[in-house]
Amino acid sequence: MYETDIIASQYCEFHYGSEYFGVKNFTKSIVDIVLPYINNKSKALDIGCSVGRASFELKKEFDVVDGLDYSNKFIQIANQMKKDKLLKYTNTSEGECTYVSQSSLEDLSLDINTKDLNFYQADAMNMKKEFKEYDLIIAVNLIDRLHTPLDFLNDVSSRLNQDGILLIASPYTWLCEYTPKENWLGGYTKDGKDIKTIDGLHKALDDKFELLKEDKIEFVIRETQNKYQHTVSNVSIWKLR
Ligand SMILES: C[S@@+](CC[C@H](N)C(=O)[O-])C[C@H]1O[C@@H](n2cnc3c(N)ncnc32)[C@H](O)[C@@H]1O
Numbered sequence: 001m002y003e004t005d006i007i008a009s010q011y012c013e014f015h016y017g018s019e020y021f022g023v024k025n026f027t028k029s030i031v032d033i034v035l036p037y038i039n040n041k042s043k044a045l046d047i048g049c050s051v052g053r054a055s056f057e058l059k060k061e062f063d064v065v066d067g068l069d070y071s072n073k074f075i076q077i078a079n080q081m082k083k084d085k086l087l088k089y090t091n092t093s094e095g096e097c098t099y100v101s102q103s104s105l106e107d108l109s110l111d112i113n114t115k116d117l118n119f120y121q122a123d124a125m126n127m128k129k130e131f132k133e134y135d136l137i138i139a140v141n142l143i144d145r146l147h148t149p150l151d152f153l154n155d156v157s158s159r160l161n162q163d164g165i166l167l168i169a170s171p172y173t174w175l176c177e178y179t180p181k182e183n184w185l186g187g188y189t190k191d192g193k194d195i196k197t198i199d200g201l202h203k204a205l206d207d208k209f210e211l212l213k214e215d216k217i218e219f220v221i222r223e224t225q226n227k228y229q230h231t232v233s234n235v236s237i238w239k240l241r
Contacts, residue, residue: 002071012089014221015053016103020228026219027054030140034167037212037237038136045134047124048142052078056110059117068122078119092224124152132159138167141233145178149185153204166238171231172197201236209238
């Protein structure tokens with residue numbers, strides 16, 4: 001799904017384009033909410049970075065930022081923005097009618113030193129051991145797109161420095177096409193009781209992490225000039241004990 005031109009264009013607009021219905025840029029809101037919890041800003045990892053905006057925002061603060069995503073197309077776009085400092089993409093007005101939009105790092109107050117900003121095509125479920133020693137790891141709208149989110153959560157904790165921060169954001173839209181039902185962290189009923197994803201996260205993380213904050217951040221993805229997805233992502237911020 002994340003390799004198509006249409007989805008890539010929608011994510012370019014979502015990350016680098018206009019704001020709609022008064023909803024602030026989501027990737028900026030994610031970075032803004034987590035920054036007050038970070039002491040050491042040496043190294044950050046953005047897993048499922050898509051076309052890269054949160055990684056650029058993080059690079060304003062951190063010495064080194066790695067963004068990784070499974071989608072080759074998304075990583076190409078992020079690298080193109082890094083190289084050219086400018087991105088051109090198509091927006092759909094209606095049907096097959098499109099127009100070209102563009103966005104630059106300068107327009108977004110992101111004209112930063114990109115030397116230690118790295119984008120990699122990689123699988124969150126099978127990350128190389130070199131991705132380690134981070135002060136911050138963010139996984140934004142990712143866990144409900146993974147095959148085995150519990151394995152992912154177990155793995156990321158070993159990649160954080162002491163006192164490192166993990167941000168998980170997700171609308172908790174569990175779908176069998178991405179995550180077999182037996183692997184859902186929540187959003188199912190057991191013995192007549194609703195199991196919530198935040199409870200699944202506590203079960204997975206409480207041994208190693210302290211929950212610092214829980215909040216909700218909304219976002220709007222523009223599909224056409226007449227159709228928008230308005231979603232609420234649940235944000236939890238965890239500190240490694
Ligand atoms: C819903 S999008 C969210 C993207 C971005 N974090 C944001 O908030 O705009 C999910 C992202 O996770 C990526 N993704 C899905 N499965 C992945 C995996 N196994 N490893 C790495 N990235 C993955 C997709 O390619 C996509 O970019």
